[in-house]
Amino acid sequence: MWVNRSNDLIMRVSWYTTLSIIAVVIVTSHLSLTEKLLGLMGVSGILFATSDLKEKLESLLEEIGKWVSSTFSTNKRAYLSQKSKLSSIKVGVVALTSFLKVKILRVRNLFLSVDEREEWLGDLREAVDHMRYVEKRSKWYIKRYVFVQHVYFGWSKLQILLFNMASRISKS
Amino acid sequence: MSTKQPELSNTQELIMSVIEFRQLYGLEISKSISKATDGKRKIPVGSLYPILKRLEAKGFVKSEWGETTEAREGARRRYYSLTGAGSSALAETRAIRAAVNAYSQNLGGI
Numbered sequence: 001m002w003v004n005r006s007n008d009l010i011m012r013v014s015w016y017t018t019l020s021i022i023a024v025v026i027v028t029s030h031l032s033l034t035e036k037l038l039g040l041m042g043v044s045g046i047l048f049a050t051s052d053l054k055e056k057l058e059s060l061l062e063e064i065g066k067w068v069s070s071t072f073s074t075n076k077r078a079y080l081s082q083k084s085k086l087s088s089i090k091v092g093v094v095a096l097t098s099f100l101k102v103k104i105l106r107v108r109n110l111f112l113s114v115d116e117r118e119e120w121l122g123d124l125r126e127a128v129d130h131m132r133y134v135e136k137r138s139k140w141y142i143k144r145y146v147f148v149q150h151v152y153f154g155w156s157k158l159q160i161l162l163f164n165m166a167s168r169i170s171k172s
Numbered sequence: 173m174s175t176k177q178p179e180l181s182n183t184q185e186l187i188m189s190v191i192e193f194r195q196l197y198g199l200e201i202s203k204s205i206s207k208a209t210d211g212k213r214k215i216p217v218g219s220l221y222p223i224l225k226r227l228e229a230k231g232f233v234k235s236e237w238g239e240t241t242e243a244r245e246g247a248r249r250r251y252y253s254l255t256g257a258g259s260s261a262l263a264e265t266r267a268i269r270a271a272v273n274a275y276s277q278n279l280g281g282i
Contacts, residue, residue, distance in 0.1 A: 118248060119248075122245075122249065126243045
């Protein structure tokens with residue numbers, strides 16, 4: 001499929017690019033940044049022209065075109081039947097929905113007046129502050145509860161000891 | 173009794189009931205409703221402000237700026253209270269509901 005071909009192509013392109021960058025950096029260390037960039041563009045152009053990348057890119061574009069046309073034509077059902085594609089579509093829909101929600105919120109925020117923004121943001125800040133306070137208080141309550149339980153436990157143990165001692169003394 | 177319907181939704185009635193006898197700001201209104209209903213009814217802040225704005229536009233609610241606190245980082249509180257028209261609209265809505273309840277109870281007795 002075109003996916004494998006594209007992977008191969010991407011690997012090759014990235015290798016060519018990396019090698020080109022390294023070569024240009026080494027060879028043109030004495031040149032300015034503009035000259036280096038021009039050199040890089042030239043080398044990439046030569047590589048592109050001399051290799052079979054052009055044909056591969058064209059074939060890749062053809063494959064993409066076929067896939068797009070088949071997805072949005074009568075073969076759509078066949079493509080959608082694949083589980084992986086369905087899950088990816090679901091993920092896409094969820095991502096798109098959340099993206100739109102955030103955008104809508106931002107747009108809504110844009111249309112708020114200064115007064116409304118002051119009121120909304122103030123209440124929001126206050127709510128967050130209260131949540132932090134509750135969180136701190138609950139931590140403190142837990143610590144206090146644990147301490148009190150330890151004290152009660154120690155006291156009850158001491159009482160048992162005292163009773164034992166008293167009973168022994170009374171027996172003797 | 174006026175012939176014009178007060179047209180108060182359940183949420184609007186709840187909000188107006190909470191601010192009937194005292195001035196409250198947005199967050200306090202939301203908290204009061206949640207507290208009064210044991211968390212069964214919660215009005216998110218995002219929905220609360222548009223409702224308050226609508227009620228204010230209708231003339232049922234009036235608002236005024238209050239103080240700021242450290243937690244609000246300079247932003248003032250906006251206190252809402254019921255107007256005369258709001259009080260009568262609320263009373264009318266309650267009367268209509270009570271009448272409907274009484275009517276349905278009488279029907280049940282028949």
